[in-house]
Structure formats: C-alpha cells, structure tokens
Amino acid sequence: MTMTRRGFLSVSAAFAATPALRARAWAAPMPRDADIVVIGAGAAGIAAARRVMAANRKVIVVEAAGQIGGRCLTDTATFDVPFDRGARWMHNPDTNPMIRLARSAGLDISAAPPGQKIRIGRRNARPSETEEFLAALVRANRAIDDASRGRADVSCASVLPKDLGDWAGTAEFVLGANATGKDLKDVSVIDKVRAQERNAAIACRQGLGTLIAKLGEQVPLSLSTPASRIAWSNRDVTVETPAGKIAARAAVITVSSNVLAAGNIRFTPDIPRRHLDAASKLSLGSYDRIALQMPGNPLGLARDDVVIEQSNSTRTALMYANMGGSSLCTIDVAGSFGRDLSAQGEKAMVAFAVEWLTKLFGSDAATAVKKSSATRWNAVPYALGAMSAAGPGAQASRKVLIEPIGCMYLAGEATHETLWGTIDGAWESGERAAEAALRRIGALRDIEPAAPPPKPRRRARPASPIN
Ligand SMILES: Cc1cc2nc3c(=O)[nH]c(=O)nc-3n(C[C@H](O)[C@H](O)[C@H](O)COP(=O)(O)OP(=O)(O)OC[C@H]3O[C@@H](n4cnc5c(N)ncnc54)[C@H](O)[C@@H]3O)c2cc1C
Numbered sequence: 001m002t003m004t005r006r007g008f009l010s011v012s013a014a015f016a017a018t019p020a021l022r023a024r025a026w027a028a029p030m031p032r033d034a035d036i037v038v039i040g041a042g043a044a045g046i047a048a049a050r051r052v053m054a055a056n057r058k059v060i061v062v063e064a065a066g067q068i069g070g071r072c073l074t075d076t077a078t079f080d081v082p083f084d085r086g087a088r089w090m091h092n093p094d095t096n097p098m099i100r101l102a103r104s105a106g107l108d109i110s111a112a113p114p115g116q117k118i119r120i121g122r123r124n125a126r127p128s129e130t131e132e133f134l135a136a137l138v139r140a141n142r143a144i145d146d147a148s149r150g151r152a153d154v155s156c157a158s159v160l161p162k163d164l165g166d167w168a169g170t171a172e173f174v175l176g177a178n179a180t181g182k183d184l185k186d187v188s189v190i191d192k193v194r195a196q197e198r199n200a201a202i203a204c205r206q207g208l209g210t211l212i213a214k215l216g217e218q219v220p221l222s223l224s225t226p227a228s229r230i231a232w233s234n235r236d237v238t239v240e241t242p243a244g245k246i247a248a249r250a251a252v253i254t255v256s257s258n259v260l261a262a263g264n265i266r267f268t269p270d271i272p273r274r275h276l277d278a279a280s281k282l283s284l285g286s287y288d289r290i291a292l293q294m295p296g297n298p299l300g301l302a303r304d305d306v307v308i309e310q311s312n313s314t315r316t317a318l319m320y321a322n323m324g325g326s327s328l329c330t331i332d333v334a335g336s337f338g339r340d341l342s343a344q345g346e347k348a349m350v351a352f353a354v355e356w357l358t359k360l361f362g363s364d365a366a367t368a369v370k371k372s373s374a375t376r377w378n379a380v381p382y383a384l385g386a387m388s389a390a391g392p393g394a395q396a397s398r399k400v401l402i403e404p405i406g407c408m409y410l411a412g413e414a415t416h417e418t419l420w421g422t423i424d425g426a427w428e429s430g431e432r433a434a435e436a437a438l439r440r441i442g443a444l445r446d447i448e449p450a451a452p453p454p455k456p457r458r459r460a461r462p463a464s465p466i467n
Pocket residue numbers: 039040041042043044045062063064065068069070071072085086087088089090091225226227228254255256259264265287288289377382383385386387411412413414420421422423424426467
C-alpha cells in the first residue's frame with residue numbers, strides 16, 4: 001500500500017489490542033478520488049473493496065476506528081490466547097465463504113465445540129431432562145414457523161406454546177437473546193424464520209477479527225478516518241473526512257443500522273426517510289462477552305464445553321469454557337438483561353459472571369479468576385450494538401435498505417435477508433453492493449442474475465445453542 005495515515009492515526013485501546021495491525025504504515029496522503037469509495041472496514045466493507053479491486057477499479061475504504069474488522073475484532077494482547085470480542089463462529093460450513101477464505105489465508109479452522117451442558121442449579125441436566133429441553137425448543141420453533149405464515153408479522157414471544165414449563169425461560173434465551181441479541185418479544189416471527197439455519201459452529205483459532213484484518217491487507221484503506229458528511233447525487237459522491245474529501249462515482253456504505261439511524265453521517269441532500277426508518281426498525285440487539293482467565297480448570301469442565309442453565313428469568317448467560325484447551329472462559333450476556341448489565345460497566349459485568357458461575361459451580365469461581373475483560377458493544381460509537389434483528393412488522397425493512405440511494409448502496413449484515421447478524425451475511429452483502437456499484441459505473445455488464453437466497457429450512461432438532 002502506498003498511503004500513510006500516520007498523522008491522523010489515533011491509538012485507541014482496541015487498536016493497541018491488535019498488534020498485528022500496528023505494522024501498517026503507508027507512505028503517501030490519502031487519495032482524493034476513486035471509482036468507488038467504501039465507508040467502513042468491517043466484513044462488508046472489506047468484501048466490497050475486494051470485489052471492486054477484482055474488477056480492476058480504484059477503491060478507497062475509509063474506516064472510523066483505528067483497526068480493520070468492525071464487529072469482528074480479535075484481542076490478541078489481553079490473554080495468552082486470541083479473544084474474539086465480536087463474531088466468533090462461522091456457521092453452515094457447506095456454504096459459508098468465510099471458511100474457505102480463512103483456509104486460503106492460512107488460518108486454522110477448528111470444528112464445533114463437542115460438549116454442551118445444561119446446568120440445573122449445581123448439577124448437569126440428566127439425559128431425559130436434556131431431551132425435554134430439546135423437545136421444548138422444537139415446539140417453540142414450530143410455533144414460530146407456523147405464526148410466520150399468518151397474516152400479521154407478530155413477535156416470537158407472543159406465539160410460544162404456553163406449556164413449555166421449566167424450559168420456557170431457557171428456550172426464550174436460546175432462541176431470542178442468545179441468537180439475535182434481543183428478547184423474543186422484540187423479534188419478528190418472519191425475520192426469525194427467514195434467517196438461514198445456523199447449523200454448526202466453526203471457529204478460527206487466530207480469531208475472526210484476525211481473519212478480516214488479513215483479508216483487508218491488500219485493500220487501500222484509511223483508518224481513524226470517520227466519514228462525517230456525504231454529498232451525493234445520481235452521478236457522484238463526495239465523502240468528507242477529517243483527512244480531507246474523497247470524490248467517487250459511487251459509494252458503498254457499510255455502517256451498522258444503529259450508526260446510520262443515529263445520523264452520525266450527515267448526507268447532503270438528506271437520504272430518504274424510508275431508509276432511515278428501515279435502519280431504525282432493524283436496530284441492533286445487545287450481545288456482550290465477559291472473558292475470565294481461570295487457570296487450573298477450577299470448574300472441572302472439558303475443553304470447549306458450552307454451558308447454559310435452566311433459567312426462569314432473562315438474568316442468564318452462556319459459557320464457553322477452556323477455549324481451545326486454554327484457561328480462558330467466556331460468559332455471554334445478551335438481550336434486555338445484557339443491555340442493562342453492560343450499561344453498568346465492566347466491573348458489574350465481571351461481578352455478574354462470577355456470581356453466575358458461583359451459583360452453577362460453587363464458591364471456587366470467585367477466587368479462580370485471575371484476569372478479566374468485557375465487551376460493551378452498545379457503547380462502541382462506531383457500532384452502537386451487536387447485530388440487527390427486525391422487530392414485529394419490520395422484516396420488510398431489509399429490502400428497503402438495499403434500495404439504491406442515487407449512486408450510493410447500503411451494505412452490512414442488516415441488509416441481508418437470510419444471513420443477518422452474521423459475518424458471512426455481511427460479507428455477501430458487501431460483494432452484492434459492490435457489484436451494484438460497479439454496474440452503476442459501467443464496470444460490470446454481463447453479470448448473471450444473482451441466485452435467489454436459499455429457502456430457510458426448519459430443523460427437526462434445534463441447532464446448537466451458541467451464537
Ligand atoms: C458480540 C458479538 C458476537 C457475534 N457473534 C457472531 C458469530 O458468532 N457469528 C457470526 O457470523 N456473526 C456474529 N456476530 C455478528 C457479526 O459480527 C456481524 O454481523 C458482522 O461483523 C457485521 O459486519 P458489517 O461489516 O456489516 O458491520 P461492522 O462490522 O459494524 O462494520 C462497519 C464498519 O463501519 C465503521 N464505521 C462506522 N461509522 C463510520 C464512519 N462514520 N466512517 C467510517 N467508518 C465508519 C465501523 O467502525 C465498522 O468498522 C457477532 C457480533 C457481536 C457484536
């Protein structure tokens with residue numbers, strides 16, 4: 001790469017936590033023009049930029065944060081193993097492009113965690129109880145499926161069977177907060193059913209943030225360069241940043257739905273109200289991760305064990321223990337409870353995690369924690385949340401978001417009808433938006449029409465309860 005942005009690189013805490021990226025230093029000022037300018041260097045932005053480069057057109061990515069990755073961010077500094085602060089799993093190995101990309105980038109792919117445990121108080125659920133839970137999940141899924149074929153788009157919570165008994169709270173957590181970042185009362189049945197089944201959980205040993213950073217290595221981009229205003233028309237765009245203006249013939253905008261709805265980028269003229277409304281209706285749920293280093297395996301769990309509990313309240317969590325055989329354990333909190341907890345700050349989050357582990361495993365948990373860290377995605381100014389999920393009646397907003405605005409194209413996970421809330425959805429959306437932008441500027445003509453998205457298949461058995 002030939003640019004240097006050293007003058008305006010700010011050293012954020014997260015940037016400091018990704019030492020591999022500190023080596024990036026470019027030697028000339030940011031270019032002032034491009035065929036296509038991309039806003040945001042998350043999965044969607046990097047995919048879009050690579051697609052433009054593959055078409056031999058000039059692209060520049062401007063990224064507000066001090067590192068590549070957006071909601072895929074690997075912290076390699078805090079613990080002795082990489083800690084994915086955002087996306088961690090790649091689902092659907094037969095179709096997920098990220099798995100192939102990770103392999104071709106020379107990263108290590110590891111299979112789904114083998115063990116999953118359900119705690120009932122201080123003991124593991126018996127096989128018959130686990131069966132009951134799985135049956136409850138199947139019934140809940142079926143009720144949501146059936147409701148999605150009804151006339152009105154209603155909330156998932158409103159259609160759940162009333163007799164899920166002791167498993168109602170756990171089913172709500174697994175299908176709602178843990179899967180989407182929102183409680184089921186805030187999730188549309190149609191959005192939930194259109195979501196492609198997420199049927200396996202494949203990890204990248206070096207972390208998914210590391211993967212996106214690697215995939216962005218050859219991309220011309222400018223970090224710590226927030227787009228503050230975009231002047232647009234049907235013919236061209238000008239993006240204003242603290243480092244100067246960039247003129248381009250088209251733009252791909254990949255900021256999260258919450259960032260767009262918050263008006264953090266000003267548009268001249270204003271973008272249509274329907275796009276802003278759609279972004280608001282696809283608001284991001286809350287999903288955070290509390291990482292605890294617990295040497296000596298004090299909880300007696302296996303490598304990569306996943307633990308949930310039978311719970312009758314939203315004050316619950318999911319644990320991923322002894323990651324990759326290390327002493328790092330993560331406790332994920334989500335939905336309305338996770339949002340309230342993260343608003344109280346990292347100390348309160350760690351205190352909850354310890355309290356939760358103590359409740360499930362006994363008093364050793366409190367003394368066993370040697371180091372901790374917690375994410376607070378709702379407070380990250382360039383994300384403002386975790387992943388989009390449509391509220392009741394709002395599923396159609398995903399289609400609205402992909403309507404072009406002059407020569408600007410929105411991308412990002414929220415714009416994907418079936419893979420919203422995922423890294424592969426973000427990636428595909430970036431490629432799709434880049435192709436639309438390339439077509440607009442006459443750089444792509446003979447493109448085959450995109451294949452229709454695969455029909456979501458409902459599972460007879462629920463997939464693993466891990467996000
Ligand atoms: C805790 C958590 C766990 C998750 N787990 C999984 C998982 O296991 N599997 C999975 O598939 N997905 C998971 N996801 C979802 C996944 O991370 C996202 O769907 C995906 O990363 C979104 O990518 P994106 O490119 O659409 O958006 P982003 O990653 O948000 O990228 C947008 C980029 O735009 C930048 N930006 C914002 N404002 C500006 C501006 N004004 N100017 C320039 N740049 C700007 C941002 O800094 C950011 O880099 C998880 C997310 C979270 C938060």
